[in-house]
Amino acid sequence: MKRALTAALAAMLLLSGCGKQTEQPSGLYYEASGIAPDAVLLTVDEREVPAARYFYWLTADCDYLVDQAAGEPDWSEDVGGQTLDEYVKDQALSSTVFYAVVESLAESHNCVLTAEDLAAMDEDWANQAAAAGGTDAYLAALSQKGLDQAGAQLFSADYYLYEHLRALSRADGSDLAPQDGAVATYAQAARLYTVDTLLFPNADLAAVARSELEKDPSLDPQTSKDGTYASVTAVPGDGTLSSAAESALAGLSSDQWSQPVETSAGILLLRPAPLDEDAAADLWFDAQMQNRAEQAQVTFSKEYDSFTTASFYKGVCTARRGAK
Structure with a gap:
C-alpha cells in the first residue's frame, strides 16, 4: 500500500x-x-x-x-x-x-x-x-x-x-534566476541582515561564553561546546528573530556580541555578520x-x-x- x-x-x-x-x-x-x-x-x-x-x-x-x-x-x-x-x-x-x-x-x-x-x-x-x-x-x-x-x-x-x-x-x-543586481537591490530595499547566533540552555552558560568571546573575538562560534550555532538572514520585523533580539543588535560592530536575550528556546547571543548572499538569494526567490x-x-x-x-x-x- x-x-x-x-x-x-x-x-x-x-x-x-x-x-x-x-x-x-x-x-x-x-x-x-x-x-x-x-x-x-x-x-x-x-x-x-x-x-x-x-x-x-x-x-x-x-x-x-x-x-x-x-x-x-x-x-x-x-x-x-x-x-x-x-x-x-x-x-x-x-x-x-x-x-x-x-x-x-x-x-x-x-x-x-x-x-x-x-x-x-x-x-x-x-x-x-x-x-x-x-x-x-x-x-x-x-x-x-x-x-x-x-x-x-x-x-x-x-x-x-x-x-x-x-x-x-x-x-x-x-528564467527563474535573478537578473544581475536583482538580489542586491532587493536586499537593500528589504534591509536584509545576517547575524551569527548562539543559543544556550541557561543564562550562566551564555554569560561564560560571552565573556570568552569578548576576550578573544577570533574564536569561532561554531565550535562552541555549550551553545548551538546558527547563521540567520532575515528581514527586520519578519518574525525570524524576536523584536528583543533585533533590538539587542542595535549599535553593535561586527566583532561584538549582544547582551543575552531570553527566548522560549533558551538564552541567545547575537553578533552582526556580513550579508549571506546565498541566503539573500533564497529570500529574493521567496519574495x-x-x-x-x-x-x-x-x-x-x-x-x-x-x-x-x-x-x-x-x-x-x-x-x-x-x-x-
Missing part, C-alpha cells in the same frame, strides 16, 4: 484540481460546509482548486486562533478594516493561492517529485507517525484536520516541488514567489460565498464531536 501511494503521488498532485468523485461526498469538510471536498471552489490562473485544498488552510488557521485565544475568538473583531471572520478567510485564501501557483509553476518547468523526494516523504511520514504514537494515532489526528494519508502527502509534495523551483532559481540561464501569488488571477465558484469562517468552523467543531 505504501509503495502504491508513493508511486501514484505525483499523478495525484497533478490531478488534485481536476475531476469529480462519483461516491457520495463525506468527511470533515463536507460535514462542516455541505460542499464536496473535490468540488472546484476557486480557479487560480486557470488552475482548478478543489474545496479540500482551501478548507485545510481555513481549518488550520481557525485552530491556531482558537489555541492562541484559549477559546473561540470574536469573529466580528475589527482587524485593519476587516472583521476577523473576513481576515481569516482571506488568509486561508492566500495560502491556497500560493501553493496553487507553486504547483502550476512546477508543471510549467517540468519539476516532478523524484524517487529521492518520495523516499524522503515516506521517511517524514514514518517520523511523524512515530511522534504521534503510531500510524493509527497519527491518522486519527489528521482526520481532525480533514486529512487522510494521501491528502497529507499532497501538501508535503508542495514543499518538495517548491525546493525544485528554488534550485532552478540558482541555476545559470534559468518573487509571493509576488506571483499576489498577481495571480483568482475566480470563485458560487459556493465560496456560501460560508463564513465562523459558520465553517462551527461545522468543523460539530463534526469533530460527532466523530468521537
Whole structure:
C-alpha cells in the first residue's frame, strides 16, 4: 500500500484540481460546509482548486486562533478594516493561492517529485507517525484536520516541488534566476541582515561564553561546546528573530556580541555578520514567489460565498464531536 501511494503521488498532485468523485461526498469538510471536498471552489490562473485544498488552510488557521485565544475568538473583531471572520478567510485564501501557483509553476518547468523526494516523504511520514504514537494515532489526528494519508502527502509534495523551483532559481540561464543586481537591490530595499547566533540552555552558560568571546573575538562560534550555532538572514520585523533580539543588535560592530536575550528556546547571543548572499538569494526567490501569488488571477465558484469562517468552523467543531 505504501509503495502504491508513493508511486501514484505525483499523478495525484497533478490531478488534485481536476475531476469529480462519483461516491457520495463525506468527511470533515463536507460535514462542516455541505460542499464536496473535490468540488472546484476557486480557479487560480486557470488552475482548478478543489474545496479540500482551501478548507485545510481555513481549518488550520481557525485552530491556531482558537489555541492562541484559549477559546473561540470574536469573529466580528475589527482587524485593519476587516472583521476577523473576513481576515481569516482571506488568509486561508492566500495560502491556497500560493501553493496553487507553486504547483502550476512546477508543471510549467517540468519539476516532478523524484524517487529521492518520495523516499524522503515516506521517511517524514514514518517520523511523524512515530511522534504521534503510531500510524493509527497519527491518522486519527489528521482526520481532525480533514486529512487522510494521501491528502497529507499532497501538501508535503508542495514543499518538495517548491525546493525544485528554488534550485532552478540558482541555476545559470534559468528564467527563474535573478537578473544581475536583482538580489542586491532587493536586499537593500528589504534591509536584509545576517547575524551569527548562539543559543544556550541557561543564562550562566551564555554569560561564560560571552565573556570568552569578548576576550578573544577570533574564536569561532561554531565550535562552541555549550551553545548551538546558527547563521540567520532575515528581514527586520519578519518574525525570524524576536523584536528583543533585533533590538539587542542595535549599535553593535561586527566583532561584538549582544547582551543575552531570553527566548522560549533558551538564552541567545547575537553578533552582526556580513550579508549571506546565498541566503539573500533564497529570500529574493521567496519574495518573487509571493509576488506571483499576489498577481495571480483568482475566480470563485458560487459556493465560496456560501460560508463564513465562523459558520465553517462551527461545522468543523460539530463534526469533530460527532466523530468521537
